[in-house]
Amino acid sequence: MEIELSIHHDGRNWVATDGDISIAAVTLDKLDRMVENELKSRGRLKSGIQTRVRMSFDIYTIPQWIRQYSQHYFNRVVVFEG
Numbered sequence: 001m002e003i004e005l006s007i008h009h010d011g012r013n014w015v016a017t018d019g020d021i022s023i024a025a026v027t028l029d030k031l032d033r034m035v036e037n038e039l040k041s042r043g044r045l046k047s048g049i050q051t052r053v054r055m056s057f058d059i060y061t062i063p064q065w066i067r068q069y070s071q072h073y074f075n076r077v078v079v080f081e082g
Contacts, residue, residue, distance in 0.1 A: 001051045003044065005035070007076070008061040016055055028076075036080050045082040053078045 005016040013024040014031045023038055025031035033054060040043045055076045 001044075001046065001050060003039070003051060003053045005053060005055045006058045007031075007055040008058040010061075032078050035078070039080065040082075045080055047082045049082045051080045051081065051082060 003018070005018050005021070007014060007016050008013070010024070011019070013026055014028055015022065015024045016031055016035055019024075021035075021042075023031065023034045025034050039051065039053075045051050055078065057074050068075055
């Protein structure tokens with residue numbers, strides 16, 4: 001199973017969203033744990049099944065002038081066991 005989230009930094013927290021979910025945390029490690037807990041509470045993590053969560057950086061949150069130097073800031077994949 002695979003889930004797509006958009007990620008950005010708001011100046012204080014890392015924020016992961018998908019339109020239905022919005023989670024913020026000070027560190028990426030805390031964000032991962034909060035995403036895992038949110039997915040469990042919504043029944044989106046199934047027992048015995050790996051779920052890949054792709055977090056694509058929202059480049060529109062960085063200034064226009066710097067976007068020309070990079071296709072993306074960073075993207076990441078976190079795998080959770082249900």
